[in-house]
Amino acid sequence: MQLDLKKSLFVSVAVLGFVAAVGGLGAQSASAKSRVKVTSNKALRTLPQSRNVTFTGDNALFTKAGTLRGAKKVASTATLSGLANSSLSTNNVRAYRVATTSRGSVYFKVVTFDKQYRGWIYGGKSIGEFAGGLDQFKTFDINTIDTLSQDQLNANYKLANPGTANDGKTVTYKQPLYTQYKIGRAITDSTPYADKIFKIDKVGNRTRENDRWVHIYDINNANSPAAGWILMSGLKMTVQNPIADNAIQINLVDPDNHSIVVKTFAYTRDGAQRGTFFGTFANNTWTISSEDQTNITAQIKNALAGTQYELNNLSPAQLADIGATKFGYSVNVVVNKINYNGGGSNNNSNGNGGGNKVLPTTDKFSTILPYAGQIGQSNETRHLLTPVKDGYPDTKIVYTLPKDAVYVDHPAKGQASPTNNTIKVSPSDIDTNPNIVHDWLEGLKNNFPDTDPYIQRTEAAKSIDAKLETQAKTQYRLKNQNFKGFVGTPGNKFTEKQLMSYIQGTALKSLVSPNYPGLSSDSTQPEYIGSLADWNKVEYQINTTDSGTIGTPVKAYYDIVYPDN
Template sequence: MKSSLKKSLFVGLAALGFVAVAGSANAQTASAKSYAKVTSNKALTTDATTRNVNVNGTNAIYTKAGTLKGAKVVATTTTTKALANAQTGKANFRAYRVATTNRGSVYYKVVSFDKQYRGWVYGGKSTSAFAGGVASYATTKDATAPASTNTYKLSSTSTTANTTLFKAPVWTQYKVGRAVVDGKTLTSTDAYKDAVLTFNKAVTTSREGDTWYQVASVNGSTTNGLVGAWVKASDVTQTNPQSDTSVRFTFTDPSGNVVKTLDYSKANAKSGETLGSLTGTNGNYSWSLPTGVATDLQSKINATLNGTGYSYNVSANESTLAQAKAGSTVTLPVTKGDVVYQTLKPYVATKDDVTSTHLLTANSKSAGAFFKGSFKEGDQTIDISQLVHTDDNGNVQSHSNSLPAVKTYIDGVTNNKDTALANLNNDVKEYAANFYLAPANISTSDLFSGTKGSAFSSQDVLNYLAKHSTLNTLKSAIYPVFNADGTVKEWDQLNLNATSANSGTFGSSPVQVVYTYGDGSAVSDPFSATNNGSSVNPFE
């Protein structure tokens, strides 16, 4: 009896052991099948500067695609989140390979600019754009360059090191370092201790917030090997500083050569204050100078240009001069006759109907980059301004992703809701097309000018605009594209292209320019967009 019991127990335990082993084997097989496989692994070949990216903390970085067998963590989500918010360019990343798995997932191989982190990060479900745990990243933002008449010197130099002059602002491009002059890396800066520099471009680094200048000339030469190099604004000293309460007027001849320079201050001037003011009568606004300022400025300009054979008429250019700000430099071209700036008056029309035009208006500063109009769709008021709230300077304070009024309107449509939605979105686009963002990088010397009384053709106007990309193609205010439930599908913006203009006479009334547009394009990061164009504007 005991023997039989033992045998029975033994067989039972053996059977259980077999089940356990079989279960373990099956579990291992299932686990092995759960891993993804790579179906494509390619090098990225687009321009390297377009592959600067930032991790965002939603995904970790692995030694291989995270769902592959054997993938190990290089940087946790805690680390990638810290890198995303780091205030040093060392945390910038460059993407250089892309892989796709049999599950349709995309992974990018990335490396930090300081080479401390290298590995694969989840990039969404499409190779057409960075997504998932990584996003395109601009390592710099455009800044205002010093006036071309301002001159500078390096604040300090060294006979043994170069920590000042670089091929690109530090940590803004991967593996790009010190400046290269005549084919050789610059290892010391002593050769430039007395060099007089001018700059023609400026950027601010996105993480540190440092401003950098690009060298335009060295001791007056634009062919010097150092031209094109970058230096941090804090590492140079201006040699001809102007008072922040004065406007520096630089008078240039038709060849661009400087004839004379005048620093002018009005009484009790403050930094950043304009010489004149914007005033309006019956809804018509224009810039003007106080009588005393106009008279005094004309007297000082006459004295400055005395003996040069050149003259400049203040009253003919009052609108431009009134907008000049204390602390800025304004270039004024002069000829042997009176030069005047011709004001342009922009209108807008669709590319399909250029005969129906509407006045094109500058988007207000407080609206920022966004269309904030309100209109009726049927019996429903659609108030776009409810979506984005901005301060007086146009900076976004808060925003919403839905507008209940749109849902209410669509829900009330009994037939063909798709057509109703399409019509509503088209109406939003057409209203937004009536507003443009202030064009950037326009100085007084870029205005449409000529001798007073001389004629210009419509083609002359179009040729002028073609030379200035930010005037030839204006950007509309950013506007929403809605889904039927009132949520915002995307934020779009129009390119407004100059297509026709009237002829006229310099010094006469504003000349009409017609801009046309087609379909809008999605704006990837609308809430960081700005409406901070140049203070000088050729449009009425």
């Protein structure tokens, strides 16, 4: 018993000594962490694709820089190793902020493409490269087009399973699914394109799945919204020649780029046989009958109605091209661009002369007015979009703190106070100073009992963030859109379908909001509340239009779409 008691005492003393030693180390560590400060925190501005990364598994993911007091673990090194070895592109990672500490360590803020993991991770000692817990990562590998067989390259395709599924093989994408952060679908419903004919012009493989993706385009509409990326398995080969045996297909093409097919139509003749010539060859010249010439010219004018193109008469060279075309085949006819702003003219390459017709801008077009709203929202309640220059707008939002706001006893200059309770700030201001809102919010008191100690600041940051987003949804980036390009004869009526057809073939089919800032409102990271977290945008996709009369403005209605996968 005596011996056992001594052993017990010895073990107890040893354990107590170990605990004391560990406690001392913990105190030193806490003290060390308390001395570490963030000396820089800013958004990354390099090309988005250069900020695609993967985890190395050497460092864990935290709510803030891991050496800062209060940092909480978001994901362990084992979890991150699993994500790094994943065969799913949803586990690709984007870095979007970088911070340095007073010890010279660099931390990157990252998010997985499925948004399941977001936080800060050690990234080495240089802001110019990814190290430590991150490696740069290529999410998609473009192959040379000759990796396709000649049959695949020459083939025409249709969508195998038209519909709305977001599965990589039903709709098309601006980039292959989950290979670029927040860049999603080109179209959300492929049903209207079920009968369209496509060809392949690019091919590649996603890194994680190693599945084959191809980029397709509509052979009859170079501006088709459905052009984009899709899994090879989402396509089916079609009959190579869809032109009827007793018809010729007339492709109306752009004068500057003959690969752009503006419109196409079939012209048939009863009893004609595939492979026979449409016209007559005599005296070394191809000709067509006056009846065919009149009918074809009328169909061309009808096809070009409401576009930025016209062709009032067929030139001798164009008549010869049509005459030399065999039934069952197609012919390109170059048309003229309408220069509604005035100025010079350009003759087309087939010698049709006259070039671009100069139209007065007061009565030959209908100005298209873009209205936007949520999907399913009635057209009557949608709001008019206003144009802003590309970049970060300088239009300011105004936010006033609640009357019951509680302020620090001695706010510094520029901080919120009873006499400085309103902030006016624009995206441009935040681009110049990412901490402008954060610095103002520093004037609000913290440490409220029985609630979130930073509730005043987080609620104000959320309200300002919401106002910036709401403002962006009333604006679109002004680039090369032409809202006065829908032309025709003054007073002529046009239908919704005609206007929609025009818009779908131009840059007006999809508009983009200006970049707007997302502000941090995470109370677990009080040092960042109100600071710039990331830049966002929304897209506007054409939904429907009104009908109208050439010469009077007409409304086009867009759905607000958040760009993601």
